[in-house]
């Protein structure tokens with residue numbers, strides 16, 4: 001296989017960007033924590049999954065074979081008051097917990113399709129991997145890093161921390177002392193040796209609905225355990241990338257590392273990647289705080305926070321405009337700007353793909369314009385190679401767009417750009433927009449609109465030639481004719497634009 005370009009990825013473990021070298025050259029194993037399917041995904045969840053979709057797509061673009069594992073949490077994720085989220089959802093809707101899981105898994109998949117994300121290679125469910133989780137609890141017990149208390153099994157955090165210096169806290173940066181005050185698992189506090197210990201198996205209470213037999217009790221696995229067991233099963237003891245939202249660093253990812261380390265004696269992932277939060281009114285978007293917009297509200301224009309509907313691809317573009325490690329505040333103004341940017345970049349691409357590549361006008365030398373465009377193409381990929389910086393890539397594409405518009409309007413003579421540079425631009429635009437960013441051209445009936453774009457490109461080219469020859473009669477005739485057909489033509493400083501009335 002060919003040598004990959006150097007790629008830098010920010011690693012939460014070191015707090016720095018590091019050169020990415022997969023364990024097996026050419027192959028990447030990536031695990032991303034999936035949704036807890038007890039209610040509809042909100043836009044914040046979608047941001048994280050769209051970010052990892054872009055990361056997955058870019059790794060594929062670089063030529064890696066990627067095994068992308070994203071789980072479905074359908075048991076064991078407890079609320080702050082110790083109730084299983086699935087069981088709580090089931091009680092509220094008077095359904096079987098599995099009906100709840102099925103309903104919201106289907107809803108999640110629908111939403112992921114609407115956002116045009118690629119399906120993961122494997123999507124394991126926690127409930128489908130109970131034997132693997134029980135086996136992991138057994139191994140951790142055998143290694144002396146957990147203890148049983150009244151049918152529940154707890155991970156012994158102080159013992160693990162003492163035996164493996166620098167491991168506990170390596171993801172979240174927390175020190176053990178903080179955990180006295182921060183631990184959220186209030187339910188079985190009195191059974192634990194230390195407040196930082198956490199349950200890896202929980203004995204069921206009479207009200208618990210999702211329970212399994214185990215050597216310790218009829219109960220269910222702790223929430224963090226599924227990701228440890230399933231990542232090991234499908235990606236091995238140590239794999240390349242583990243991802244999730246920032247808010248999962250603690251306790252979920254910290255405890256995952258402890259369990260993997262406890263069971264296998266090694267760190268599970270070489271790179272830990274964390275996406276930043278989508279904010280609403282400056283605060284993390286979160287269902288439990290009631291601070292959410294659902295994607296559907298956004299698409300239909302029924303959210304109190306927005307003035308109009310926004311299409312899924314405009315929203316995806318809005319997310320891509322920010323780097324995945326920056327917070328992103330969702331506002332009507334921000335969405336409106338993103339929509340405008342999305343429509344413009346799509347129009348630029350349509351114009352570009354219809355540009356003729358006229359080898360006859362080319363004198364064989366590399367022009368300044370060629371060099372400027374090639375430098376922008378380099379910048380776009382360099383941005384992506386530097387920790388997936390989509391914001392830089394979009395800015396570079398927009399700058400290329402100015403050249404494309406000038407070329408289409410004959411403000412740049414066709415001979416000033418080499419035919420191969422135009423061909424390269426065409427490939428770069430479609431690769432970025434569709435393969436890497438995962439955008440779709442949403443224009444209604446894109447075949448018809450493609451034909452119209454092609455015709456308009458030709459008509460405006462003829463008009464441009466007439467104007468260059470000061471043939472104002474022909475130029476006016478074209479403009480008036482188009483106007484009669486319901487198309488207005490505007491001569492602006494960035495070139496000629498047109499719109500249907």
Ligand code: AMP
Nearest residue numbers: 035036044045048244245277278284285
């Ligand atoms: P959950 O279903 O709560 O486990 O969350 C699924 C994923 O969405 C996790 O990776 C979370 O970190 C992520 N997430 C939750 N809220 C937000 C938010 N406001 N912005 C971005 N990602 C989020």
Ligand code: ZN
Nearest residue numbers: 033034227252
């Ligand atoms: Zn997880």
